[in-house]
Amino acid sequence: MGFWDKLANLDRRWIYLSVAISVIFPMLFVIKFPVEISPEARQLYNAVESLPDSSVVFLTFDYYPSTLAETEPMSIAALNQMFRKNMKVITMTTIPLGGPSIAERVTRMVAEKYNKVYGVDYVNLGYKANYVAVLKGMGSSIESIYPSDNRGTPLKDLPLMNKVKNYNDIKFIYVVADNAIVDYWISIVNAQYKTPVGAGMTAVMAPKMYPFVQAGQLTGLLGGMKGAAEYEELVGVKGTAIRGMDAQSLVHLLIIGFVILGNISYFVTRKKTGPGVMK
Amino acid sequence: MKVRLLSTIFFLASLTAMAFLVFPAPAAAQIEGGIFRTERTAVLIFVILFSAVILTYTRWAKQGKKLFIRKIAGLDAVEEAVGRATEMGKPVLFIPGISEIDEIETIAGVSILGRVARITAQYETPLIVPVRYPMILAAGQEVVEQAYTEMGKKDAYNQDIVRYVAGEQFAFTATVNGIMMRDKPAANIYMGAFFAESLLLAETGNAAGSIQIAGTARPEQLPFFVAACDYTLMGEELYAASSYLSHEPLLLGGLKGQDFIKVLIVAVIAVGSILFSFGVGENFKQIFGAGQ
Amino acid sequence: MRTTLPVIIAFISGLIMVVSFFLNPQTTFLGNTEEEVLQWASIIGGFTLLLGVVSIVRVNSKTVGQRKKGWLFNLATLISIFAMAIPSILPVTSQSNFGSIFYKVFPESWGSLFGTAPGSIYDWLFNYLDSPMMATMFAMLAFYIASAAYRAFRARNAEATLLLLTAVLVMLWRIPMGEAFLRLFGDNIPGYINTYIMNGANAAVQRGIVIGAALGAASMSLRIMLGIERTYMGKG
Structure with a gap:
């Protein structure tokens, strides 16, 4: 078996090793390239920025711990922007596994930075089963779905929730998700209650959302770690997404390199075996 | 052949019905105390049309009409x-x-x-x-x-x-x-x-x-x-x-009906694109916007 | 009867949801029914979680009991379930439900270990065991996509070549280094990729697939409601 044949049938473990090295390398040596802002990320940033100070907004933590690397920087950057504008933030999740804890941890961390008080400046509603019922139900009354917050405090005892009844009192819904829940935020909440919805999503989910941005059903979109890095750049927070860009860059380049190499070996070995014969 | 002819007539009739909807545009505002959500009229029409088409094709399939389904x-x-x-x-x-x-x-x-x-x-x-x-x-x-x-x-x-x-x-x-x-x-x-x-x-x-x-x-x-x-x-x-x-004809009829609606949607998209290209598509757009 | 009754139930349930979509919830009973039914679904959803716990305990304890091959893994699963669940449902203070009884036996200082608040056992296990394990599995995608791309992205014909070139362009566009590289060929290249590939070709294809899938789903729902499609309930 010649070199090109070996390359055409390369053991996938060599590929795995190369990917591992490409992720580890930028952690040791920082190579920084400027992050360019996409129109969709800017649209989302401007939508939040143009809201009056002290507006009540929803921030959802619709993601599992598995995608924290992509989604958590979005939540942190968004919270920084919201608290800086003295907005009142209501957080919730449709994810039972980890959603409430992540919301609690991240919100508390950013709130402390801006001296925000729980119950007055922000509230974590937590998780409720059956997202369709939850999203629809909050259109009539948030309290009917969440009689108490994530800590078990009745909503009527929280000053912030006294002035919020349903979606009519929410100025913007900022969804951070790693799953198809955004479809429901659009089709149930935006379409039926007209509350503007913007989203930050994992890179794999984002391409599906472009038609909704075009149709105006989604006000802005962040895609994956790059989207998170763009938002960090816009808000002025130097977070983990910007730092992760180096590793992502190298792995993308590595994959492109592999694709080129794979094609060269494909053409060389095809010439040997004759046209039309596929290995 | 007969099925194809009937399909064409059905298709044209549906398209005409949709075209009629353009003029006049339906009232977008919902009547506060009404029973029906009038802003969803377009969706209701679509649901009725969709169900009718699927049922018609299922009936034809039941009657033993030959329906072509592409290979998957x-x-x-x-x-x-x-x-x-x-x-x-x-x-x-x-x-x-x-x-x-x-x-x-x-x-x-x-x-x-x-x-x-x-x-x-x-x-x-x-x-x-x-x-x-x-x-x-x-x-x-x-x-x-x-x-x-x-x-x-x-x-x-x-x-x-x-x-x-x-x-x-x-x-x-x-x-x-x-x-x-x-x-x-x-x-x-x-x-x-x-x-x-x-x-x-x-x-x-x-x-x-x-x-x-x-x-x-x-x-x-x-x-x-x-x-x-x-x-x-x-x-x-x-x-x-x-x-x-x-391979049950009854189930395949539903697929055929679905394809029919798809062609209808393509036609609506084409009509919308043409109307907008000539700057007269606002009423048309309102029908679908109001259906949300 | 075994066939007819489920079909009747499926038809009525589906019909209620369809009809209520068109009725005003403020003035009609059915308009509200939709929300009521969804609340029931929410309650049933809660019970399903319980059903899951019962099922996993039953399946795993059977394997452990019979000492089947790999039973230690099943035992680890059982221990993990209880290690996560029990501390999270124990009373946090003597004022909590059953707290007065619990803290007669155990010191009240243990309260901070229970529940799901920061610092609790559940929180600790979740943050330092469960989260990293899930993240590791998700991160494996990077390795798998690299090997899949190496194998699948071959310029076998015109379509495959187009797919390959598009993928390479998008991969470059999604990284700062790549954007800088693309700009060498023209300042507007990243913008063009966003406009023509993501907002153009990609959005059009997504719409086509979504419209087709939505029609397929609607057609299937209708077939289920009318009892034409019954395979999902074990009927031919």
């Missing part, structure tokens, strides 16, 4: 894959997605499982069906047991064919990957709603050397299945699969 290579390959598994004496692995039973994709997956189970029962090929939710466990067991009974292979059925493995997405994936590497199924069939685990499953199956057939309506997961599987059913092909595999 992925589904034709199912029987071939089970045959290969039988020859090799290896199992067939079927995953009905990782969503709950309330997801229509999962129901489609479970329906296809029923068809696949009939084939595996016929050939007496071992079948493994790992599931992520207890509700699907119950439904899956019922479907597979019925399939084995109908094929007269009740003795070959056992409750462990459909098994609950884990509720957490990646714990489920890890378990299924383990089954793939240990049992080396000859064929892996993925039908239903899949998310980030799609590539983890398909790539492991590929490494294990299995024939792989996937079907999902999640556009974001399609590229992964296309890259790692031998056949991929896209979007509506998943919902058509059960009917296609059944």
